[in-house]
Amino acid sequence: MIKEGKFGTHEAVCLITITITAKMFFTSPGILADILGTATWYMTLLSAATAAVGFTFIYLLLKRFPGKNIVEAFEASLGRFCGFIFSFLLAMLFMLNASAIVREFVEVLKVYVLPLTPISFLVGTFVSVVAIASFLGLEAIARYAKLSVYILLASFITVLILASQKYETFRMFPIFGHGISKTILHGLFRSSFYGEVLILAVVAGSLQGTKYVKKAGYLSLVLSGILVSSALLAFTLTFPYYTGAEITAPMYQLTAMIDYGRFLQRLEPIFLFIWFVSSFISVTAIFYTSASLYCKIFRIQDMRPIIFPFSIILFTVAMIPNDITTTATEYIHRSREYGWTILYISPLIALIMAIVRKKRGKKQNV
């Protein structure tokens, strides 16, 4: 059994919330504005609610097999072969997501901050840091997430409050964007934006029991939903739907526009701080989960030797996209739109199969 350390619900909530919300600092809001117009900010609440339903399947599956993580639950429910396939798909999805986020982060960094630095150097540096943090283990990452969450939250709220000088309420209208049915459909599909809540099921052993997984999962979904929705609302109020869709990183642009005269302007460094730290935590958590899934699938007891080869894979996959358009509209967009099939449907299938085949784990005295 891999030793992943122990941490509490607070740390878990901080880790998952940061991992989910960090993605909003990149290209997603612009792409969403293109698809949904003015309806992005409440569409994401629908996505969070859908993710909560998806997480319920995961929780019920874990509850049925107390003390087991999702890999073991898949195997117990579906058998070794099918369980392997489901778990391996998850591991691949997490690795792809981590690579896509690294590339998206670096592309946006190149556009706004470091246009002359070679992309391989930026990706390489980022991956090295992620690898070192993963080497330290999940407990260290979770505790670092808790340590930084207060500063990140304070900076985030400060940015949103200061940007209020640019808000115009009329930009929320027409309120249903490109139509309520389109909003609902994308709200359901884009539930995979919140898919990192599944990390809790992978590292369930690090928490004190299934009920803590449940508590941490729902709480982080609620918090992430509120934070993402408020950021999207701020973005909608600042950029009208027709130009909002054009912007590469709307949150960065929003911060750059804050101007309270000569003594309070150019606040991008605050944003960069939130952006770097949260992206680092986010990618590390996703990358670690992928490696952890791999180790659990193949029953590898020590994860550390896996980190380096996985880092190479992370670097290589991150370098594959040709340009920022491919990264944003192909990799990121597709993983957000179709990721739910792997994230929520596979646990649902496993749960149904466990019920049909009357499989159940032994009750544990916690």
Added chain:
Amino acid sequence: MYRTALFILACCIFLIMLTACHDAHETDDFAHVLAVGIDKGISNKWRITVQFATLKESGGSKSQVTGGYETVEMQEQDGYAAITIDAPSFYGGVSMINSILPRKLNFMHTKLLVLSEDIAKSGLVGEYLAPIARYREIRRNVRVLISKGQAYEFIKENKPFFGKTLSKSMEQIVQECSNTGFFPNITLGDFYNDIKSTYNQPIAILASAVDGSSFKEKGSFWGDAFKSEGDYVAGQLPRTGGNKIELFGTAVFNGDIMVGELNGDETRLMLMARGQFKRGFFTMPDPMIPELIVPIDVRLSRKPLVKVRFEGNKPIISLKIRLEGDLLAVQSSINYESKELKPVLEKAFEQYIKDELNKLIEKCKGLKADVFRFGGTAARQFDTIEDWEQYNWNEQFENAEINTEVDFDLRRTGTMLKSSPIKK
């Protein structure tokens, strides 16, 4: 062994990483551009002017180089220099200027984007603005000015009047709109959004270089006729002395084509309707003795109340502007401070603003330009973007019926509670 290897590895990494960033630049590697001017070119499509700090004192000099397809003119002022070049594009021009400068142009501290009236009227603004809005160095807080006359001439006259800091001078002159309301505070972000807007039409700050011809030294005296302080546009203020540039009035666009101008008074009324008017001194004829005047310090007491409903396709708009102000002077010495006469002054001012506002609305309907942002309120009546865009507010605006209401409260009377008549 393991720790030693790790220590050596860490030392090696620090040796490489802590020396310097390979793409780092020192501040003095750049020429920080403070203003960008854009005109139609003669030797090439665009005439681009950049003004930047040279950080040296000079008496002022001018040099000109003319080649086959390019003309470069360099004008040096005290501590600042302006280069004008004819180029095929903005980026092309930047590259060409970089080739003749020992420093690289940097636009991170740019304050003003000046477009010539010529470009604005020929509908080339959109074509030119898109690449500038995309450029990472140019912030969307840059103010957009439409220069009457050539943009490069405006920039040539753009010098610090107080002190020696041009950037501070530019920031302060733009901020003056909140004290006077004679011109709007329009940034590149606002302008770019509004060019593509389905809610309203764009506006920009009207600016001009001043040659002093508006000031008449000789002639017959004015007499008692009333002409408001805002009844001018940039370049027309009858003044001598001061700096050589003026920001006064508003350039009105339909899409990316400049279709008209608003003078200082009209600009203030437009800002009131948009809820962006901060404060300004208004001069109105005395309600009892019209040949005399009453100046009032006016501000918005609340955001304007805009309601839009539709009769068929026709929008019916009701606009209520709520103002408050302080009395600055009473030339006639009539006791308008008294409980009986205060409402007389308030009603007269309300009527004055309402009449002028109605005239402005008719003017803007004629220009087919909703500069008041009524479209923002109208959009609330539509469920989807498709419905809203199909209705096409910018085209329907000219058919709108607009009812105005002005509410004004005189709050304070300055340092005097009562006006006593002059004894003769």
